[in-house]
Amino acid sequence: MKGMFITVEGPDGSGKTTQLQLLVRALTEKGYEVVTTREPGGTKVGNSIREVLLSPEHDEMTARVEMMLYAASRAQNVEQIIRPALSRGAVVVCDRFVDASIAYQGFGLGYDLEQILALNEWATGGLKPDLTFLFDLSPTQASNRMKDRGQLDRIESRDEAFHQRVYDGFQTLLGEHPDRMVRIDANETIESIQDEVFDITLERLRERGVIES
Numbered sequence: 001m002k003g004m005f006i007t008v009e010g011p012d013g014s015g016k017t018t019q020l021q022l023l024v025r026a027l028t029e030k031g032y033e034v035v036t037t038r039e040p041g042g043t044k045v046g047n048s049i050r051e052v053l054l055s056p057e058h059d060e061m062t063a064r065v066e067m068m069l070y071a072a073s074r075a076q077n078v079e080q081i082i083r084p085a086l087s088r089g090a091v092v093v094c095d096r097f098v099d100a101s102i103a104y105q106g107f108g109l110g111y112d113l114e115q116i117l118a119l120n121e122w123a124t125g126g127l128k129p130d131l132t133f134l135f136d137l138s139p140t141q142a143s144n145r146m147k148d149r150g151q152l153d154r155i156e157s158r159d160e161a162f163h164q165r166v167y168d169g170f171q172t173l174l175g176e177h178p179d180r181m182v183r184i185d186a187n188e189t190i191e192s193i194q195d196e197v198f199d200i201t202l203e204r205l206r207e208r209g210v211i212e213s
Contacts, residue, residue, distance in 0.1 A: 002086060002087070002089065002208075002210075003033075003085060003086040003087075003088070003089045003090045003091055003092060003210060004086075004091050004092070004130050004131070004204070004205055004208055004210050005082065005086060005092050005094070005127070005128075005129045005130050005131075006023075006091065006092065006093045006094070006129060006130065006131045006132070006133070006201065007093075007094045007095075007096065007097040007099065007129040007131075007132045007133075008020050008093070008094070008095055008096070008132070008133045008135065009096060009097075009099045009100055009103070009132055009133070009134050009135070009170060009181075010133075010134055010135030010136065010137060010170065010184075010186065011135075011137055011139065011142040011163065011166065011167060011170075012142060012146055012155075012156050013137065013141075013142040013143070013144075013145035013146040013149075014135035014136070014137040014142060014145075014186040015135060015137075015186050015190070015193070016095065016133070016135040016186075017095055018190065019133070019135065019184075019190075019193055019194060019197055020036065020093055020095055021036075022190075022194045022197075022198075023093060023194070023197050023198060023201060024036050024093055026194070026198050027091055027093075027198075027201065030202075030212055031212030032090075032091050032205070032210075032212055033085075033088075033089070033090040033091065034090065034091045034092075034093060035081065035082075035085040035090050035091070035092045035093070036092075036093050036094070036095075037077055037081045037082065037092065037093075037094050037095070038094065038095035038096065039070070039073060039074055039077060039094060039095065039096040039097060039100065040053050040054075040069070040070055040073035040074075041073065041077075042073070042076075042077040042080075042081055042094070043073075043076045043077055043080045043081060045072075045073070045076045045080075046073040046074075046076050046077050049069050049072060049073040050073065052069065053066065053069050053070065053073075053154070053155075054153040054154050054155060055153070055154060056152075056153065056154045056157065058154060059154060061154075063105060063109040063110070063111045064111070066105055066109070067101060067105045067111055067115075067116060067119065068119070070100075070101050070105065071101070071119050071120055071122075071123040072123070074097070074098070074101075074120065074123050074124060075123040075124065077094075078123070078124050078125065078127055082094065082127065083125075083127065089210065091205070091210065094129075097129055097132075098117075098120045098124065098128075099129075099132060099134075099170070099173050099181075101116055101120060102116055102117070102169060102173060103166045103169035103170045103173065104155065104166050104169075106169060107165045107166055107168060107169025107172070108158075108162050108163075108165045108166040108169065109162075110165075128180075129180060130180070130204065130208065131180060131182070131200075131201065131204050132177070132180050132181045132182070133181075133182050133184050133197055133200075134170055134173075134174055134181050134182065134183050134184065135184050135186040136170075136183050136184060136185055136186055137186035137187065138167065139160060139163040139164050139166075139167050140160075141186075141187070142163065143160065143163065182200055184196065184197065
């Protein structure tokens with residue numbers, strides 16, 4: 001039986017990674033086989049690419065190279081981790097996927113959206129998430145949260161105008177994919193968000209016929 005592919009998206013500081021971990025724990029306790037991964041990263045190759053992408057030392061990196069490196073990490077992740085897990089019926093939960101490239105490199109850096117889509121279609125073999133949670137938090141709120149954490153990486157340290165464009169990009173995607181993408185108010189409490197995400201996930205899993213092991 002085919003599994004289910006879930007992604008989490010949103011600005012850095014929105015709490016998406018915390019909620020991903022809580023969702024994985026809840027699904028595992030429910031009896032589902034759950035595989036987690038992230039982007040960039042998720043594999044040995046991907047983690048090496050992640051170091052290059054996020055290091056502040058590489059501020060000369062062009063938008064084209066940035067886009068291609070994200071796609072390269074994604075291709076390895078899909079082939080090595082995601083597709084094998086889905087083929088055996090597992091639930092795969094991934095921290096970011098193609099939507100992030102559209103928002104960050106497309107809307108944020110102004111790179112051609114059609115080229116981003118074409119590159120990622122090839123990199124993923126056409127794989128699309130079944131469900132995407134978009135953690136909605138304003139750029140100002142996200143920036144304040146990130147400053148409290150300390151040192152920022154190369155992407156996080158970009159200016160406010162960039163992060164506003166990324167935010168607008170995610171809102172555009174939300175409007176374009178209402179069946180796949182679910183908006184989550186990142187200002188709510190951790191507990192209420194956790195319950196909402198878990199309930200929606202269980203409903204979608206049952207709709208797809210993915211059952212506990």
